[in-house]
Amino acid sequence: MNAENFAVSQNNNQSRQDHFRLQLSLAETIKKSLNGKANQGRSPEAINLIRNRFKVAIQHTNIPLQKKYVRKLYDGVVDEIMGLGPIEIYMRDDSITEVMVNGHHQIFVEKEGQLIEVPERFVSEEHLQKTINKIVEPLGRKVDASSPTVDARLPDGSRVNAVVPPCAVDGATLTIRKFSKDRLTINDLVDFGSLDESMAEYLEACVITKLNILVSGGTGTGKTTLLNALSGFIPERERIITIEDAAELRLNQRHVVRLETKPPLLSNDSEVTIRDLVKNSLRMRPDRIVVGECRGGEALDMLQAMNTGHDGSMTTIHANSPRDAISRLETLVLMAGMEIPISVARKQISSAINLIIQISRIRDGSRKVIQITEVGGLEGENVVMQPMFEFDDQGENDGKVIGSFKAGRLRSMYDDQFKMRDLSFSPVPYNALNATKNGRQRMKVERS
Ligand SMILES: Nc1ncnc2c1ncn2[C@@H]1O[C@H](COP(=O)(O)OP(=O)(O)OP(=O)(O)O)[C@@H](O)[C@H]1O
Ligand SMILES: [Mg+2]
Numbered sequence: 001m002n003a004e005n006f007a008v009s010q011n012n013n014q015s016r017q018d019h020f021r022l023q024l025s026l027a028e029t030i031k032k033s034l035n036g037k038a039n040q041g042r043s044p045e046a047i048n049l050i051r052n053r054f055k056v057a058i059q060h061t062n063i064p065l066q067k068k069y070v071r072k073l074y075d076g077v078v079d080e081i082m083g084l085g086p087i088e089i090y091m092r093d094d095s096i097t098e099v100m101v102n103g104h105h106q107i108f109v110e111k112e113g114q115l116i117e118v119p120e121r122f123v124s125e126e127h128l129q130k131t132i133n134k135i136v137e138p139l140g141r142k143v144d145a146s147s148p149t150v151d152a153r154l155p156d157g158s159r160v161n162a163v164v165p166p167c168a169v170d171g172a173t174l175t176i177r178k179f180s181k182d183r184l185t186i187n188d189l190v191d192f193g194s195l196d197e198s199m200a201e202y203l204e205a206c207v208i209t210k211l212n213i214l215v216s217g218g219t220g221t222g223k224t225t226l227l228n229a230l231s232g233f234i235p236e237r238e239r240i241i242t243i244e245d246a247a248e249l250r251l252n253q254r255h256v257v258r259l260e261t262k263p264p265l266l267s268n269d270s271e272v273t274i275r276d277l278v279k280n281s282l283r284m285r286p287d288r289i290v291v292g293e294c295r296g297g298e299a300l301d302m303l304q305a306m307n308t309g310h311d312g313s314m315t316t317i318h319a320n321s322p323r324d325a326i327s328r329l330e331t332l333v334l335m336a337g338m339e340i341p342i343s344v345a346r347k348q349i350s351s352a353i354n355l356i357i358q359i360s361r362i363r364d365g366s367r368k369v370i371q372i373t374e375v376g377g378l379e380g381e382n383v384v385m386q387p388m389f390e391f392d393d394q395g396e397n398d399g400k401v402i403g404s405f406k407a408g409r410l411r412s413m414y415d416d417q418f419k420m421r422d423l424s425f426s427p428v429p430y431n432a433l434n435a436t437k438n439g440r441q442r443m444k445v446e447r448s
Contacts, residue, residue, distance in 0.1 A: 103171025
């Protein structure tokens with residue numbers, strides 16, 4: 001490879017591949033020569049050491065390189081030695097929310113809700129799998145053909161999933177949901193247009209009133225983010241217990257106990273599931289139980305807790321509509337293995353769950369609360385649902401969906417409970433709010 005090759009590196013696959021190969025080989029040579037001396041993170045000493053070794057190594061290559069490419073090469077080498085190689089620049093970039101590697105030759109990132117393919121590559125399948133193991137080994141995990149899937153978390157809280165062959169057919173895949181340092185608040189979600197002021201006010205009233213809330217949505221639609229934002233409404237005086245697979249929730253209240261599941265690390269090691277933790281949390285004097293996601297037998301324990309005085313619990317579920325969320329809960333209850341007839345499961349669900357918030361990624365990539373529905377017991381076989389808000393899709397403009405949130409006409413089933421707590425709620429059509437970013441008019445949850 002020569003300087004000319006580098007010059008066309010953005011357009012030419014082969015030279016780009018050469019660039020990544022040279023970068024990796026330099027990184028490996030330098031790393032070997034360091035004998036573990038640069039393992040202490042990005043300290044100025046370690047960077048200095050690498051810089052000096054890099055200068056020597058580049059002279060040895062005898063390739064006449066343009067200055068700006070040497071700089072690019074150097075940055076890549078540092079990222080390879082101290083970080084996650086080709087994806088490190090995206091890990092550092094706060095505007096990137098997700099990094100997806102589909103085999104060594106393809107990397108996508110998510111930026112502002114859009115998927116973008118980036119030019120970086122891993123040099124080989126081996127390079128990619130080494131990088132995956134670099135992530136999971138400090139956590140006592142390993143991924144290979146005999147144990148081809150792994151879930152892990154980076155020290156900064158980012159969530160990692162990896163699948164390698166034989167389960168990953170076209171080469172190892174790595175998916176990183178980056179942990180955003182600042183969790184989005186309900187006001188951020190209003191500013192993004194994911195819901196409107198009046199919905200936010202209504203949800204605040206529901207949380208304060210201790211309704212049991214289910215956030216329903218597909219993968220990556222913003223369920224955890226919304227759950228976190230809703231938890232922000234829980235009054236400071238209450239004791240909150242959060243239960244998650246990987247602790248993603250960030251609550252600002254002082255009195256929060258965070259519990260996390262534990263996978264079996266060794267073959268004779270025990271596993272602690274969400275269900276175990278839900279059962280355990282009931283002995284911890286909770287005022288609120290917030291479960292990151294319901295996707296197994298814990299659904300039954302949660303419903304039983306909700307029906308026996310543990311009000312104000314919240315969780316998320318993977319479903320595409322409020323009705324679908326109810327059926328999914330039924331399935332999960334049946335999965336608990338207690339041989340409960342479906343009619344009994346439905347009865348439990350309809351009396352335990354008070355509110356379902358449906359969130360969705362609509363076709364322009366934006367995330368919207370498309371429905372908020374109150375749940376009010378059974379009528380015959382059917383669970384009674386009363387939509388309170390809906391997103392009204394009115395078409396597209398310049399690739400962006402236009403629409404507005406519409407409030408339902410019916411009085412809330414929980415109006416009396418709102419009133420008992422000095423919260424009176426009266427939904428107002430979105431337009432009447434005259435919402436602006438600065439000086440937004442607060443809604444009509446009046447505390448007298
Ligand atoms: N309303 C929103 N507007 C814009 N971005 C959002 C919104 N809600 C969440 N996000 C971003 O979308 C990504 C996914 O969010 P989140 O983890 O809450 O989704 P999820 O539904 O819980 O995903 P999963 O199904 O994987 O658990 C995050 O990067 C988050 O910051
Ligand atoms: Mg989630």
